[in-house]
Amino acid sequence: MKKTFRLSLLLALLVGLLSLSVTASAATRALGGFFKQVHQKCETGRDVRGEHELLLSKWAGLAVNAEIRRDYPQLAKAIEKINQREWRRIQQVQEKLKGEAIAFRKNDLKYYHPLSYEFDVQMRRADTVAVSFLQQEYTGSSGVHGMYAWEGVNLDPLTGAKIPLSAVVKDKEALVKTICKQLRQDYPHSSFDGLEAKLQQEAASDTLNWTLDPRGITFYFNPYEIASYAEGLLMATILFREQPELFNIAYQQTAAAYAQPFSAYYPLTASLKDNGKRDVIEVVQMDGAVRVRLNGQDTVIAANLTDLEPVLIHMEDGRNYLYIDGNGKDSVRQTLVVQLGAKSARYINTLPYSFRHTIAVAPAVQEYWHFLTNPNGFYIDRKGAFTSTTKTDICAVGEKGELTFG
Template sequence: MNKVKMITVALAAALSLAVPFDSGIVKMDLARPAFAGSKITAGQNIAQHSLPLLMTVRSYSDWEGPHEMLRAYWTDIHFYGKAKEADRNIAKALAEYSRKEQDAFGKSRKELFAGAREEWRQRMRGSDSVSPYYGPFWFTGDILVRRADGKAVSFLEDNGEYAGGFHGISHLAGKNFDARTGKELRLSDVFANRFAMAEALKKKLKADYPEASFMENGGAGLDDIIDKLVKEDSLAWTLEPEGVTFWFNPYLLGGTYAEDTFVTTFCFNKEPELFKTNMDTGTPVWQGSKGYCMDLRSYTPLRLSGNSGNDKLCVAHENNRIRIEYKGQEYSNELTAVSIRPTLVVCSDGRRYLYVDYEQPASKFSAANYRLYVYDLNSKTPGLIGDYPMMRLASSLKDTGKRSWYVMSDPGDFYTTATADSNIAPGKRLRCRVGKDGRPEVYDVEGAKG
């Protein structure tokens, strides 16, 4: 593979830019690739280098004659390319994790298919014991990467299941690994005292959700549940560059279905006394680099500072619009899309952006396609920066049964793929970084000569 030598020219100035009237969207022409200057990593050091990871979503549809019984998919996570010596332990741990997930998915798929087939047969017999609603059973298994650097890899398992009845159920679980040893982390590896953490967690949830149903009787029921979860070491949590987020599945805290998921975050710089610290520096052992990227769960608010109140970010896609709530302010724009994949981008100098991959549905005039929206989070109100002909999808759009995605973990170095409307042959891998204005800057194109 030939590499393009980087030259000291900003991509935004070098590319041909055209602004469609009335859209406010900048379109990128990558026909004449000039590239940004020397790569600047985002606040990294040797111990906290980003890891090149890839996620692969594998989808299945199971039928009984002409009737669809089950739709299901699961996601694995692995290294992109050969792992370096320092990363071999975590590469091995992720490979083993994916192998176990594949086995578990295979078992669940068989059980769900059998259940769907039995419900269908009962419905054909006119049984009153089955739900009046009919639709295929389903299972969804997503991974949201919250951190991937030389210290730790952390991701949220976001699973959903429908096995009859009026609605499906969701289940969240966190997976956290020491990137140096490959060992799966426990709360006791991160927090100085888990019982002190439990008391702080109770207070935090009550402050974050003062109107929640678990606040009945002053939250006494919540206290008992947290004590039990801590004792069992069964809390769902993710280790992030700026702290630890706890995730509570629907009903777990005694809530209603409408309340959905409760989420709260402890930040290293806000509650340092809760965390294990480095004896030499006094800083939390697991604190990450200042520059990072983190996958977001749609419809679920992320508290950016750990404070209760409006300091949160929430992304949703509904009614052909993408909606962003940020620090109490809202922004939306029209977006007809099949799906979105939002990622928070934090640069080492504190700038924040939102990167959103979205899938354009096929029409009689064009095939399905992915593109990238970039939003500015540095003003009082979120705003659209541009719409770009690139995506983090690493596999062919035609292969709907198996789709691989580049994990974006470092603002200074990440991969995308040129899309069909980019003037670069579709499928070309682009190596990028976040520019000063938030736009993706390309500094290497797969196979280009220069």
């Protein structure tokens, strides 16, 4: 009798846990309504040699639409506070660079060139569990080379509070070992002297640099942090399904359909079937073509596009696509639709649409970028010439990866 009771109790607990997991997964849904506003500025100076450019600046601030402000007011306030803080800091950086440019021109006219500063943002995950994005900064000064850095920001959508790594990861010591293993696997020619000790210290002080992805967590290591400048920015992605025991189950819950923007300069590590198997996706601009590499297999698309902005799209029924927004002839942007199969990619179509939205206002064009994070509802623009006002449509990804409207 006691054995039967215990067995029944155990079965009831297992069913309850399974039900809780399924309910949590079903409740997680992708969020849309994020965009960035881009500002550009040219600072000039004048000396005995005439007028000249001092500093070329381009910076972007993350913004949310009316639906996000209504449904997630604390998230909207948190993003606005981040923007205000970064704006104040950027003003100080610009003033410092202007002074450096004036001194550079005065002391070394032969090699003088205007300095540059760029600050950008890129979404990584946006759903009812977490909103993660990257802040990307580049400074081109009078030195031998420019300097850049990425910083991850992870927010709770309900409270707007920053998500600490300790809330996501159960065992930091085991996590560091996993990161070190992945870095050595992905960058076999790097020595990484003293890597474990450095990362253990950063993990203990909660200063590791990371974002949550739909299928895992990615850690970022800027130039000089763990390797030389020549090795560039290094990343290590750990998939939830690879070591689920490391992570709090709440953050492993992924929306059934999601979209993840990523950089064309770096590969994206994902799991297209969410089975723990790694899929590495690269999008590369070529001369007169775009190359999509999926797990080492190349697909070359005859499309003369530059300034590529790719997005991985995963649909509820398991289909996977890339939308690759690029700058085409006469600066008219368009979007390639590519299906990701089990072993290779397949080009489907080119859409006369872009996530770049412009408003022609004198003296400069106002520029915005919609972020595709929810494939079941997003904004995209039908493009005209560079300076023309664009028409915005609300769309979803249809059966063959193309757009459905309304």
